[in-house]
Amino acid sequence: MLEVREMKKEDLPEVFRINKENFTTDAWSMEGFEREFKLPYSRKFVAEMSGKVIAYSIFWIIEEEAHLMTFSVDKNYWGRGIGKEFLREVLNRLKAEVKRVLLDVRKSNIRAIRLYQSLNFKIIGERKYYYSDGENAIQMELSFDDS
Template sequence: MRGWMDKIKSVLVYDADKEFYARVFPESLSRTDLLRLRTMTYADLPAVMDIERANYPFPWDEDIFVDCFKVGYGCWVCEENGKILGYCIMTMGVGEAHILNISVAPDEQGQGVGRRIMEILVEIAKGEAETMFLEVRPSNPGAIALYQKLGFNEIGVRKGYYPAEKGREDAIMFALELI
């Protein structure tokens, strides 16, 4: 069984064949086939923060992303032709993968970017984790529908998990069995 880092490398390595086929036979690949997930860097933080602030009324501070780098969480950006379309943060350990944050630029939502990011995260976690977890706001029906289409099941509710305009909002907990 390949190690976690080998899995990440196999998913993140630039695929010159895809690029070639996209140019020569553009109809042979979809846009999402050409999306690239790569490790997030400090230089990406301004674009990541723009997306974070655009999507959330209570966004993470930049310091939280820096802390994620420092503790070694999986931090990635999804890009197309050098433009960051979305990002994700995942931690793995003790047979579990936990998606802490995933977000897609508002003008890219509903176009398969979030689905592609999730598919890659599932591939990274397979073989290394038995279950993948995430939380989502009940007020985010698009994300809920995506997670359900990908096979995630609702397993519970975390009361008062998210800050909200009027107090706190619950989180729906989802899990996906990977084995």
């Protein structure tokens, strides 16, 4: 069974490992993750299965918007619906605080785009040359007024 909870500093080694394995470019540094614990607007979550961290997400809450800064699932758990279950639970928690959620995703990351669309995110734009390797980002939005 999947348990969703707030991220703790003790989770960082596993969170960092998942991030590094899944993001070949633009992976976060350990310092970047540690810095999130000092930011009052940062909301951090992990998903655990049998006591093991298998997914994480970090959002920034700015006024009535949540911005998904980073999200990933351990590759060993891909294809099981864990990402969708995890994000659905996190979004339900954020719904009380914000009116909409925004994110950027690599244009080539069709798997992630489909996941977000299955959670009612809509494509709202494209950012040219957004990533360090020059790839464009697709901008997506989930409006809680619509859901």
